[in-house]
Amino acid sequence: MTDWILSLxxxxxxxxxxxxxVIVAAILHAVFGALQKGKLDPYLTRGAIDISYSLMSIPIVLFVVPWPEPHLWPLLFGAMIIHFVYKL
Known part of the structure; x- marks a missing residue:
């Protein structure tokens, strides 16, 4: 699949x-923003949105994107920690 993407x-x-x-991302961003501002608990809604993002990205991460070089793992781990703290 990576070769196909590169050929484009x-x-x-x-x-x-x-x-x-880009259009699909904009629509999804608007829909998720509207869901979060809806009548339901915003933290619960945000958690559901984050879980759905994770589930959608798993096939891409496992089968399309190459694994990062070993020296990048600490950087990725640090970015993940910063992201989790930001979400709190």
Whole structure:
């Protein structure tokens, strides 16, 4: 799948795919923002949104993106800690 993604670089199909991904991301961002500001508990809603993000990203992380180099693991772990603290 990585080869297919790289083959799209600089092509009309790649531009079209990028445009569709941006539009879908904007719509999902608006929907999740509306859900969080709805009548339900915002913390519970945010937790459900974060879990759904995680579940959607697992196949991409496992099968598309290459594993990071060993020297990047501490940086990724630090970024994860900062992100968790920010979410609190």
């Amino acid at each position: 670089e600089g092509t009309e199909s790649g531009r079209r795919l990028a445009f569709v991904l």
